[in-house]
Amino acid sequence: MNGRHLEELLFRALMVCSILLVTGTCVLVIGVVFLKGAGSLTPDMLLKGSEGGYYLGRGGGIANAILGSLYLAGGAILIATLLALPVAWFLNQYADKSRLAGMIRFFLDAACGIPSIVYGAVVFLLMVAVGQRASLLWGCITVALFITPLLARAMDEVMQMVPSLIREASYGLGATDFETLLYVVTRQALPGLVTAVLLAFGRGIGDAASVLFTAGYTDRIPVSIMDPVATLPLAIFYQVNTPLAEVQSRAYASGFILLVIVLSSCTVSRILSRRLSKYCIH
Amino acid sequence: MNPIIEFNRFSVAIGGTPVLREISLQIPKNGITVIIGPSGCGKSTFLRSINRLNDLVEGLTYQGTLCIDNRNILDPQQDVTELRRRVGMIAQTPNPLPMSIYDNVSYGPFIHGLRDRGKMDQVVRRSLERVGLWTEVEGRLNDPARNLSVGQQQRLCLARAIANEPEILLCDETTSALDPVSARTIEEELRSLSGDYTILFVTHILRQAKRLADFAIFMYLGEVVEWGPADQLFSNPADPRTRQYLEGVL
Numbered sequence: 001m002n003g004r005h006l007e008e009l010l011f012r013a014l015m016v017c018s019i020l021l022v023t024g025t026c027v028l029v030i031g032v033v034f035l036k037g038a039g040s041l042t043p044d045m046l047l048k049g050s051e052g053g054y055y056l057g058r059g060g061g062i063a064n065a066i067l068g069s070l071y072l073a074g075g076a077i078l079i080a081t082l083l084a085l086p087v088a089w090f091l092n093q094y095a096d097k098s099r100l101a102g103m104i105r106f107f108l109d110a111a112c113g114i115p116s117i118v119y120g121a122v123v124f125l126l127m128v129a130v131g132q133r134a135s136l137l138w139g140c141i142t143v144a145l146f147i148t149p150l151l152a153r154a155m156d157e158v159m160q161m162v163p164s165l166i167r168e169a170s171y172g173l174g175a176t177d178f179e180t181l182l183y184v185v186t187r188q189a190l191p192g193l194v195t196a197v198l199l200a201f202g203r204g205i206g207d208a209a210s211v212l213f214t215a216g217y218t219d220r221i222p223v224s225i226m227d228p229v230a231t232l233p234l235a236i237f238y239q240v241n242t243p244l245a246e247v248q249s250r251a252y253a254s255g256f257i258l259l260v261i262v263l264s265s266c267t268v269s270r271i272l273s274r275r276l277s278k279y280c281i282h
Numbered sequence: 283m284n285p286i287i288e289f290n291r292f293s294v295a296i297g298g299t300p301v302l303r304e305i306s307l308q309i310p311k312n313g314i315t316v317i318i319g320p321s322g323c324g325k326s327t328f329l330r331s332i333n334r335l336n337d338l339v340e341g342l343t344y345q346g347t348l349c350i351d352n353r354n355i356l357d358p359q360q361d362v363t364e365l366r367r368r369v370g371m372i373a374q375t376p377n378p379l380p381m382s383i384y385d386n387v388s389y390g391p392f393i394h395g396l397r398d399r400g401k402m403d404q405v406v407r408r409s410l411e412r413v414g415l416w417t418e419v420e421g422r423l424n425d426p427a428r429n430l431s432v433g434q435q436q437r438l439c440l441a442r443a444i445a446n447e448p449e450i451l452l453c454d455e456t457t458s459a460l461d462p463v464s465a466r467t468i469e470e471e472l473r474s475l476s477g478d479y480t481i482l483f484v485t486h487i488l489r490q491a492k493r494l495a496d497f498a499i500f501m502y503l504g505e506v507v508e509w510g511p512a513d514q515l516f517s518n519p520a521d522p523r524t525r526q527y528l529e530g531v532l
Binding site: 171172183184278 | 364370390439529
């Protein structure tokens with residue numbers, strides 16, 4: 001066997017090792033969470049909020065955190081999408097390849113690198129300054145701020161993939177910039193845009209640090225956007241380290257449900273993007 | 283001659299580098315005007331000036347005038363979207379929009395304000411009939427345009443341009459990505475359209491140029507070397523460079 005064949009073999013082995021390690025870790029995490037969490041799942045766990053205090057109360061379940069997280073991430077993704085789409089549009093249609101676009105992209109990349117706890121702290125300072133308490137609204141705002149740069153950059157990347165031939169066809173028929181953007185570029189990029197939104201939703205719903213100071217935590221299900229709200233990541237954070245087995249099991253169940261939500265949003269994004277690409281040009 | 287397009291000392295530069303130099307010529311109304319010349323001689327830039335698609339190129343500047351029906355389309359007051367409705371374009375490779383067959387054809391009329399569904403159906407049908415595609419796609423108008431064969435896609439692009447009711451059609455090597463049979467079909471469609479439309483056809487295939495042309499323009503290194511009725515230019519060129527090109531020397 002000569003050196004080149006040995007090299008081939010060595011690097012292949014390296015690749016296989018990496019893949020096994022990465023997928024193995026993922027399977028391990030999912031396995032542990034499912035084993036621990038599935039056992040804790042009872043109808044009460046899913047249908048009732050925690051009772052008698054989330055840290056020491058033995059009764060009830062995690063309905064407060066499930067609904068809270070869905071409200072919070074739902075609101076956040078709505079705000080983030082409304083903010084990120086115009087940014088991505090602007091970057092692609094009006095500023096593409098200009099210095100301004102380069103600066104905005106750099107800025108967004110930097111914003112993506114800021115840890116979510118920093119967003120949480122900054123919004124908390126703002127809340128204190130204007131005399132606001134932790135609530136669903138402020139939680140939504142913080143998560144939205146934290147996922148908007150991620151979402152805008154992902155959308156930007158997807159739209160940059162739209163072939164220039166397609167844009168040209170639209171301009172050639174007499175379309176304006178915005179018509180081209182709306183009917184052609186966004187249409188072609190739609191599968192990718194939907195994937196970006198659902199992945200950002202997954203990021204948002206799983207983040208604990210950004211909501212730590214801003215959304216609060218409570219046994220109750222919020223009835224107003226000014227109420228504090230429980231979330232699944234914080235349900236794990238607050239409940240996994242108690243001495244009480246019943247409370248701990250709420251943390252495991254929270255992890256399980258969180259994982260189910262994230263995996264479902266991945267699956268939905270796959271299915272949707274396949275459906276939506278029916279008309280796309282390759 | 284009854285010219286519809288008139289270039290007068292028309293020049294184009296990109297970032298200060300001249301691409302087209304001092305072009306002055308007239309293109310007659312209706313019929314097929316073929317533009318020939320070696321690669322990189324500025325044929326595409328010449329063509330894309332007429333619907334101002336060149337505006338998309340960064341750092342591109344025009345000089346001189348370019349008139350359609352005696353109106354200078356380089357005028358800053360010119361509505362580019364209306365110009366592009368009147369001057370349709372069919373690209374080198376078929377470029378269907380990411381939509382259904384129906385929506386591809388209705389896109390132009392839609393953005394130019396047609397909202398009546400019944401009228402739109404008629405426009406779509408007439409345009410597809412005009413390029414001989416109607417019978418092939420009648421039952422599947424809602425299918426993605428990308429499912430059509432490449433030749434059909436190019437005819438769809440032609441139908442899409444026609445749906446805008448243009449006066450001028452710009453064809454940039456429109457058949458070069460197609461198989462010979464599809465190319466022949468497109469040529470025949472263009473021939474049949476040439477009674478009602480002014481068609482400008484860029485090609486570097488001489489035989490095709492001779493087959494199609496009523497009027498011909500020979501370009502070389504960003505200049506128009508010679509222009510005139512096709513039989514005269516092909517059989518008895520005035521400029522030695524045209525002669526050399528036709529003989530395959532240049």
